[in-house]
Amino acid sequence: MMNMALDVLSWILLLGGGFFVFVGGLGLFRMPDFYTRVHAASLTDTMGAGMILIGLMLQAGWTLNSGKLMMILVFIFFTSPTSTHALAKAALFAGARPLIARREKSKEKNKLPDSDKEDAPS
Amino acid sequence: MYTVATLAILVTMALALARAVLGPTVFDRILAVNTIATKTTILIALLGFLTGRPDFLDIALAYALINFIGSIAILKFFKYRDFSRSGWLEPDAPHPHRMPNWMPPEVIEILDNNPDPEKHREGGK
Numbered sequence: 001m002m003n004m005a006l007d008v009l010s011w012i013l014l015l016g017g018g019f020f021v022f023v024g025g026l027g028l029f030r031m032p033d034f035y036t037r038v039h040a041a042s043l044t045d046t047m048g049a050g051m052i053l054i055g056l057m058l059q060a061g062w063t064l065n066s067g068k069l070m071m072i073l074v075f076i077f078f079t080s081p082t083s084t085h086a087l088a089k090a091a092l093f094a095g096a097r098p099l100i101a102r103r104e105k106s107k108e109k110n111k112l113p114d115s116d117k118e119d120a121p122s
Numbered sequence: 123m124y125t126v127a128t129l130a131i132l133v134t135m136a137l138a139l140a141r142a143v144l145g146p147t148v149f150d151r152i153l154a155v156n157t158i159a160t161k162t163t164i165l166i167a168l169l170g171f172l173t174g175r176p177d178f179l180d181i182a183l184a185y186a187l188i189n190f191i192g193s194i195a196i197l198k199f200f201k202y203r204d205f206s207r208s209g210w211l212e213p214d215a216p217h218p219h220r221m222p223n224w225m226p227p228e229v230i231e232i233l234d235n236n237p238d239p240e241k242h243r244e245g246g247k
Binding site for chain 1: 123124126127129130131133134135136137138140141147149150152153154156157160161163164167168171176179180182183186187189190193194197200
């Protein structure tokens with residue numbers, strides 16, 4: 001009975017991890033902007049990888065393999081946000097702007113001649 | 123269940139590969155390659171369980187270690203064009219090694235007028 005419950009729980013975790021990985025990959029392909037793509041890709045690293053590895057740990061039981069899976073999980077949990085942060089910072093530093101900032105900038109450009117005309121008579 | 127998760131990971135790797143080919147900037151490509159590498163780690167672990175050989179976990183562990191160092195090294199190279207440069211820059215200094223070949227012209231204009239990205243994001247001049 002206990003083994004059955006563990007099996008069902010690990011199946012749920014594996015299926016949920018597969019779902020999150022697929023959704024993150026879809027977002028990585030479909031999102032319009034670099035920063036939104038970063039958001040989608042970080043989803044696969046945290047939820048997808050975490051759920052799949054925990055599901056595998058439940059399948060492995062109290063063995064050395066479970067410890068190795070735990071080490072992989074801890075390492076991914078520490079390094080994935082680090083590399084994502086470095087990537088976003090490098091992109092911001094090199095001049096990539098979010099889509100909303102670019103839209104606001106173009107709106108400001110469209111408004112600029114009108115405000116000049118309003119300012120000129122006064 | 124292993125098969126479903128493996129198939130989801132393979133589909134995600136294909137989508138990330140398409141993004142790496144299509145990606146307009148170099149950072150999109152780095153992001154896609156980084157995603158593929160993380161997915162490879164999980165794929166190796168899953169294949170070990172799928173084929174009944176959990177010894178593959180050692181390979182997955184080594185791959186996770188290499189992946190992080192590689193992505194940080196590539197990012198440092200594309201940020202500074204130099205592996206030996208320190209990460210510190212003066213707050214008001216202009217960026218020493220920009221990449222004008224892929225940036226749109228309005229971004230180059232913004233950066234020339236306003237080298238500090240934080241100031242521009244707040245809307246100040």
